[in-house]
Amino acid sequence: MPRVIQRVLPQLLTLAALMALVSVFFPDFLEITYSDGRLVGPVIDILKRGAPVALLAIGMTLVIATRGIDLSVGATMAICGACSAWAISAGYGLAGALGFAMLAGLAAGLWNGALVAVFGIQPIVATLILMTAGRGVAQLITEGRILTFNHEGLAFFGSGDILGVPMPTLIWVLLGVLVALLVRRTALGLLIEAIGINRRASTLAGINSRVLLIAVYMASGFCAAWAGIVATADIRGADANNSGLWLELDAILAVVIGGNSLLGGRFSIAASLLGAMIIQTIDTGILLAGFPSEFNLVIKAALVLVILVLQSPNLAPRFARIARRRRGTPAAGKLTTREAGE
Amino acid sequence: MIKTLLATAAAVSFGAAAASAQTVGFSQIGSESGWRAAETTLTRQQAEERGIDLKFSDAQQRQENQISAMRSFIAQGVDAILLAPVVATGWDSVLEEAQEAEIPVVLLDRQVDSSEDLYLTAVGSDLVHEGEVAGQWLVDNVGDEECRVVELQGTTGSSPAIKRKQGFENAIEGSDNIEIVRSQTGDFTRTGGKEVMESFLQAEDGGGNICALFAHNDDMAIGAIQAMKEAGVNPGEDVKVVSIDGVPDIFRAMADGDANATVELTPNMAGPAFDALNAYWEDGTTPPKFIQTESRLYTQEDDPEAEYEARKDLGY
């Protein structure tokens, strides 16, 4: 356990620092009250609003660990949200709505995984296809409008709460814990890391890297499905145009803030989830602080930059390496990688 | 969408049959929002009512597609072209081609940067005016009471966001009792409206300090209404809600007493356009360069249920 804490310590410190910063601008930030049987407060809002990115980040962490990337999760979210709204309006009931959404997410993942693992297309290109086409698919399902529904059961996944804790929060925490247990209590985590670091060597060691890759993209699609369900349930309608728009980038950012390398290999889901909360704290903090909205993106970018710089003790050698690689021989850059990566 | 495709096919194949009727080409931006879908539906309806043969082309957000659609309309020798331009620049040459072919072009909803001589007229709403109507409603309804307003802006930097905000501020300028206390962007989306409203509620004493909400579009207002309900605030009563656009769901909210007023941005841009074209065809009357559509205010008194029914099948 202390090992896990040690791994996520930078993220925890960042989060604490951010919360302190927001408290300066909004003194009641940490206040949590209990009213009408639910917890209320900015921190609770963060835990709830951060759900879609947190959910996407779970799957994205796995994909990135295999040295891939999944740009399609935002569009997949829209598709799955549309499926659930459509299913509920078509009378398939709650189970139907969740089932269709999850199936759609798995199917999207299967598509991506097949392109990457079977046809050998670069992940960024392979998932770009669904990223651009996916929203069109979602629009076909919603017929271009916001498909609203009136079903308290489904809406519960967006705005309900159990013992005062918002459902979206419960969902991402639960899925995060489940996936983390799944990869760490079995050998999946090790095998995923191995194919991310050296797929050739891993395949030669007898790892079924093809199936594993497909499974990882499907896991990402599954997480996107839940993100889509939460987003759709939240506004009681599927907005094919806007649901999950650009969230793939926030998800990738969450993974990176979580200290996971885009070059694959070692990963920590807990750290990515903290990364998602860091992003949401920034977003919510900006809203609470009440600056003019023109500053939103600038403030966010500046904070993210500061976080990434501070979390990277290797910054200096890494810069040196990039400079060396720019000017120097191929040999120069590669050799130092190991040392700098330490 | 499938409907659209079929209709396109129909328009293309049967167009030639109705030889005597006027033929009008319509280059639509796409179907990126419900409002746009409704505009398409209404344009078709209006054309049908007037016996005009409409050739429809969906540009899927791309100017190249619009330009080639226009060239093909010109080649087919249509009697007029309706254009909802996706961007403001780059239209000069194709508009000149239309002019040479003596085909009048009417711009719908959005403007272009080209010279005014190149098109017959532009039909659209006045965004500043919309904001003013919304603001005026608030002024008329709060009386002398102190009123702290929160504002949900559209996408930062977009012209509807800038102009609607400006109009609203113009309207409340003389009323010192009305003050915008918080203003943030909700990106024109329901999720955005809900998330930002939640933060407003946190910041303003759980909503106790808020007297009214002004949202730059209905979708954000609908999201905000949900946020208020979930926070135990009663929208429409505790917090007055006024927004712009007039999408069906806001009428539903008004019928439920959750929203108070909306300013309609009518999707019926084609009606005034066809009127102007008819006059032009008949005796060459040139319309003014800008035909402003009505920005009508709807409140809970205007039978919102009926308005909802009238709109719900337009494709919003």
Place this chain on the structure above:
Amino acid sequence: MLLTIRSLTKTFPGTRALDSVDFDLRAGEVHALLGENGAGKSTLIKCLTGAYQRDEGELTLDGAPISPQSTLEAQELGIGTVYQEVNLLPNLTVAENLTFGRQPTRFGMVDGRAMRRQAEEMLSGYGVDVDVRRDLGTYSVAIQQIVAIARAVTLSGKVLILDEPTASLDSREVAMLFDVVRSLREQGLGIIFISHFLDQVFEISDRVTVLRNGCRVATDDIAGLERLRLIEHMLGHELEDETREGRHAHVPSDPSERTLHFEGVGRRGLIEPFDLSVGRGEVIGLAGLLGSGRTESAEVLFGIKPTQTGTARDENGEIALRNPREAVAAGFGFAPEDRKTDGIVADLSVRENIALALQARRGWARPISRAEQNRLADHYIDRLDIRTSDAEKAVGDLSGGNQQKVVLARWLAMNPRFFILDEPTRGIDVGAHAEILRLIEEVTADGMSILVISSELDELVAVADRVIVVRDRRHVAQLTGAEVETDTIVRAIAAPDADSDEEAA
């Protein structure tokens, strides 16, 4: 003195890789740097060329202090280097790799024709047939190594450093390299040569420096230095029995008792169909020149390149070998030639690398417990004498030879019934070399069958029960019993009509 190093110290977390090392290089000499795996040879080179930043120590070149911050800076000072692991860019062409950083330009643009001409010139002395326009990655490790050497030679104005350059070269190529090295020596360059092949060291060097555990233990003229004394310096003790002494009776298994049969397996363009039967506990050697089809035979047997013809079967019937996973499931193991790209998973720990194949065979749902992994790791670290600060160290941070041992450990941990070893002792020091050959005897005594591919014929002679000779992508001969001798193998490799039994091998 051309180059002097004084009190060079470098520590890594958990390891003092260099401890106050002194080293001198004269102009016009070949100075060999020797030591066990993990002694610190490569680290010394990397500190010298700025690839690593040293903790302490002074470097002088031509009497002036230098402190290169990058390998580029070292190159500009006239120090050209071939690193132990080929570090060129496989997806660039040979010509681009050779001229990288100094491409000839014309009107500010890279001049492709001049670049190719220059590249061809650089390679001309090495007698290799290479199309410089092709991607480097399409060539064998040996050719890549030669390209790296050619590049370093051109870059070195004063000092040339060769870190195990001959590991993947055959004797002909080594001879050519040595010709180049001698002529550079005559031109007055100082050359640092690292190798575990003592014969080569004696052949080419003027002086040797021996490192042990990061400390310099001796510097001597080669003339008059005894081989055994040198080994003693390296190991810190006498070598118990050097490879050659461990003579082995070549007893091929009785054909009727062979349990694993490959019939007519082959793949067009790679290796012609061949038959192979293996008995329990038998060691089969595979000899041939580079590119003759040795590695390709192994790849076909292990399912890396699926067979187009033929079948494999054992006592229980046919075995599917369509991919490595099926091969592993059938109890095969394969330690590849190129450990960096095909062997190690660099960022994973020694423990995880050792457990990897076993884990893959058990499937993801049945993880090997941490305790069991630790036990495996400790066992093999001990048994193969893997020099690492602990089992949690990333494999990529081990010395080259120790990485090789980890790859071997991975397969031994799985206890395969048929183990294919492609150049198993590449980059491994004399002590460990003997150790590994002993290990092969041990595991075969327990029933494991082994196929060894090696360019070192001595090694084959030492361990193999029979030797199959490969030429031009065909298995052309099989040598058994007394025929398993270095000269017979050489003759079989060279002559199309050597006096060996042309048994259907």
